[in-house]
Amino acid sequence: MRVQMREGERARSSRLADHTTPFVRSEWYVAGLSGEIGRQLTARKLLGVEVLLYRREDGTPVALRNRCPHRSFPLSHGKLEGDVVVCGYHGLAFGADGACVRIPSQALVPSAVRAQNFPVVERAPLVWIWMGDPDQADPGAIPEHPWLHAPDYTHVGGYLHVKCNYIRLHENVLDLTHFPFLHGEAVGDLAYAQAPFEVAEAGASVRITRRLEDHPVNAGYGSAIGNLGHRVNRTSESWFKTPAFHVAHATIEDLEGGVGGRAEFHFKILHMFTPETATSTHYFWASARDVAIKDEALSEASRTRAVNTFLEDVEALERIEAIWSSEPDDFHEISVTGDRAGLLMRRIIARRAAEEA
Ligand code: FES
Ligand SMILES: [Fe+2]
Missing domain, CATH: 2.102.10.10 (Rieske [2Fe-2S] iron-sulphur domain)
Incomplete structure (x- = not known):
């Protein structure tokens, strides 16, 4: 059930994007995977x-x-x-x-x-579409994703259809505090959720950086690197680049001698959200790594791990969307410190949507 927004709510939502905010059209979105x-x-x-x-x-x-x-x-x-x-x-x-x-x-x-x-524009494995004024379509504005082509990286990827507004997905990937609760310790433990973080806004993008020092490597990275049991420094940078594109960089520094003569390993997760409707989203994703790039079994395991993790997010977000869709729009969510990057992202999307209005 949707009800008419009151004036105060209208003013609030114009500052902070939500499911009522018009889509930002002057942007490149992923229309599909090349193979589709x-x-x-x-x-x-x-x-x-x-x-x-x-x-x-x-x-x-x-x-x-x-x-x-x-x-x-x-x-x-x-x-x-x-x-x-x-x-x-x-x-x-x-x-x-x-x-x-x-x-x-x-x-x-x-x-x-x-x-x-x-x-x-095709930038394999992705096909990008511009649905704003065609005269403004500049392929140079398509977000860079070199890790899907670079010879020292390999990647797995896929597609999920999600029954929620795309802004909730952006919020989810900027929020690293839900890991131990929604996903469990294989993705990030409580120490990770509590690690200090910095938020930086640059133009129309937002980055949140979190660093956890001298901590046991988690199961996901440890099994990819082959350094389970080692202590590592883990730096995560999650970037909201555009309303269509988010990239998460994870750098793992092994503090116990490394593996194969290397001590630093890189992982990239690309989240590409294309709104379908106000309450559904096409979710294209890719997960790239610069370690064990010829290991097919590892790629398959990493695909399974990624999909299982994303499905936990999807299930949670669809539950949230269902609540928003079934009750009047007069509920006020509270925000905590860990939501700062998400709030900045929502402000940017609201601003860009208002500029197009
Ligand atoms: S030719 Fe397409 S609807 Fe008539
Ligand atoms: Fe998640």
Whole structure:
């Protein structure tokens, strides 16, 4: 049940983004994994809009609005002829740029008839989409993710559909205090949750850094590095880079001689959140490491560990979303010191959404 927001609530939410905040459209979001987009017509709702994804014959990805401009038939239920999409209702045909190239029932094809086309850029293994003003789409603004290509790293990744607003996911990955309670000590113990941290805001990004010194390595990193039982310094930097992209850097310094002549190991977790609706999110993730990069069994174990951990987050966030959806919007959550980075992130998203209004 949603109720009308009162004035005070409206003012508050305009300062701190929540599920009522309009999506930030002037941004690159992940539309899909490279492997998901092919010569088949694929439908996906992004930022509340039905989008059609496919590849041209030369392999370039295409994104069109999945809604025929004639009578709103979903183009994904039509067919692909070469690079042209043919609507399954009256047969209007659209090129990859969205321009109508054929109206079977008449000779004249007015140039104004077009399916909306969205800029897309492939940076394998990700395909990015821009759903704001196309003239503002600058591929140079796509967040860097070199660890998915660098020869000294390997990664695993995947996709989860989550029934919650994307801001809650950003909040979750900026909040390192929930580890021992929601996930257990394999991810982070109470000492980690209590370790001192720093929050830094830079432009429209926020970083939280937490350092735990001279502490036993946790099971996740220890089994990857092969230094279970060793004492380590663990530094975690979680960056909210854009409303679409968060990267967590973990650096483990082994204090007991290291492994294989090395004492420092790096792990990167990329969280890419693309709103589907106000209460659902496409969650693309990747987990990269610069240790034991040829170890397939370790990669499989790390995939399982990551998915199991993320599913714990998903279950919690879906429970929270269900409560927000079933009660009036007049509940006031309290915040604690550990929420500082999340609050800054919500302020940034609110500001960016207001700038677009
Ligand atoms: S609805 Fe697509 S051609 Fe009529
Ligand atoms: Fe978590």
